[in-house]
Amino acid sequence: MEIQKRRESKSARTRRAILSSARRLFFERGYDGATVRQIAEAVPIDPSMIIRYFGSKEQLFADATVVDLRFQDFGPFPGDDIGRLLIEHFLDLWENEDGDLGLAILLRSSAHNEEARTKIREIFAQQVIPLISRIDPLDAERRAGMIVSQLFGLALCRYILELSPISAMPRDDIVQIFGPTIQHYAVGGTSTA
Amino acid sequence: MEIQKRRESKSARTRRAILSSARRLFFERGYDGATVRQIAEAVPIDPSMIIRYFGSKEQLFADATVVDLRFQDFGPFPGDDIGRLLIEHFLDLWENEDGDLGLAILLRSSAHNEEARTKIREIFAQQVIPLISRIDPLDAERRAGMIVSQLFGLALCRYILELSPISAMPRDDIVQIFGPTIQHYAVGGTSTA
DNA sequence: CTTAAAAGTCAACATGTGTTGACTTCACCT
DNA sequence: AGGTGAAGTCAACACATGTTGACTTTTAAG
Structure with a gap:
């Protein structure tokens, strides 16, 4: 034994x-x-x-690259603070040294690797959409798509391209700038401000 | 001769x-x-x-990959319609068959190619920031960064990852959804709706 | 201590890459 | 028509890749 x-x-x-x-x-x-x-x-x-x-x-x-987004860590459902929570959670995926880096790897490899793309689509379907559905099941796929468009673009500019205003900005500024957009997308997001 | x-x-x-x-x-x-x-x-x-x-x-x-964003095609300055114009212009870069595809190539190669990243940063500094400065020079770098975060994320989801709700959506829906966000970022964009 | 299996090393393979140099073919001017 | 330089082909190079099989070392049970 x-x-x-x-x-x-x-x-x-x-x-x-x-x-x-x-x-x-x-x-x-x-x-x-x-x-x-x-x-x-x-x-x-x-x-x-x-x-x-x-x-x-x-x-x-x-x-x-087995990715668990750990949305269950959110505990009791956030509701109207989901924008800030999502972006903080997303930044953790990249900035936490001991995170598993799974999503970051997939995103970095996605341009030339079909398996990476497939996995990202699976994560989107199985983890992101269900979360957004809890806010409102109507058009959840579309709203989830809008959210990841903004989050992935942020990751691209901040961590991959290292585009100076976005990459140099302190974390809190990022949250303050993009949080409201994510929130807006999460709850509907078709009309302007 | x-x-x-x-x-x-x-x-x-x-x-x-x-x-x-x-x-x-x-x-x-x-x-x-x-x-x-x-x-x-x-x-x-x-x-x-x-x-x-x-x-x-x-x-x-x-x-x-010599990229000219051709912002001069905008003619007399757009002003408060810049959001819609920018996103339509951006979609053209990917969907026009006879476009030079330069930016698309750079974005696709950026994950593992330092030269591609450098070129994107140059394009950002020399072409995008000046355009945004024409609206308001105050914090133009930051606002330009927010805009490309959203545009690049959209391109990533729609053309590279082919994430189904975003990639399947007709062009006009994309414009209607993301145009207001771009507009919001272009003119300031720190407060919510 | 012996020994059988697990853990690890070494050198080689087949393949695909960017790049080079010697050669041939073609187009054009006198 | 003939010769000259450009345009293009061919085979090979040096190198890096994932992968394999034969071999050695370590581990731990009898």
Whole structure:
């Protein structure tokens, strides 16, 4: 029993080490940019072990990008403060060092990786739309789409392009600027101010 | 004289053919995804000719992504209709078959290509900010940043991720939904509705 | 201590990349 | 018509990639 446990825990530890290294490098360089050799070197371990553990680079990527948006952390339903909550939650996904970076990796890889796109669509359908539906099920898909348009564009400018006014702005300013827009989209959002 | 002209026009024609093919493939697959061989095959021409004409793949990419946003087409200054105008103009950049696709290519390649990011920042500084400054020079950088956050996010969802509610929506709906937000950002945009 | 399996290393493979240089073909001016 | 330089082809290079199989080392039970 103990025997089995120890053996498992050894391999499980390197498995987690590989996953952690993979996530960091996929985050920094995307699917194509991060090579198996680089990931292995950062662990450090032989590149062939990565294949032994995960079967292929593609499978490693799939295992490294299991995304849970953790909307259940919102607890009792927010209601009219949803805009601020959503954007704070979204910023955490990128700025928390120990976050799993899953969504960030997918977004960075989405331009040239069909699997990343598919996963983002799944997350949208299975996690974002249900949340927005709780506010009002009418046209929830459209409103959810408007929200992620703004959030993804913000992430693109702030974290990927590093466009100076957006990337240099303190977090609180971002919340104050985009929170009301998200709120507006969340509750309907077809008319102007 | 004629001699020179004819010779130039021959090489100039294939040069343009290469550029056109390169733009299409860079647009579809990004910088890394589009190979010199693929671009050459689509012309069709030998891959080595591309190096002869442009020196390197990197230089070909640079030449293929000279972007002019053509804001001068706006003519007399729009003023309070700038939101609708901007988003229509932006949609044209992606949907016009004979547009140069420059910005679209840059955006698609930006995740893993520093040169693409640099060019986008230049376009932002040299073309977008000046336009927004014409409305009001106060905080023009910040307001321009907010606008491109929304526009780039829209492009990401509609054309790259193909996120179904946003990608399936008719063009006019997009204008009606996002136009007011852009307008709001353009004229100040810190307060809610 | 022995030993069998797990964990890890090493060198090589097949393939695809950008790029190069030697060669051939073509267009055009004298 | 013939020769000259441009335009284009061909095969190969050096290198990097994911992946594989043979091998060695470590681990822990008998």
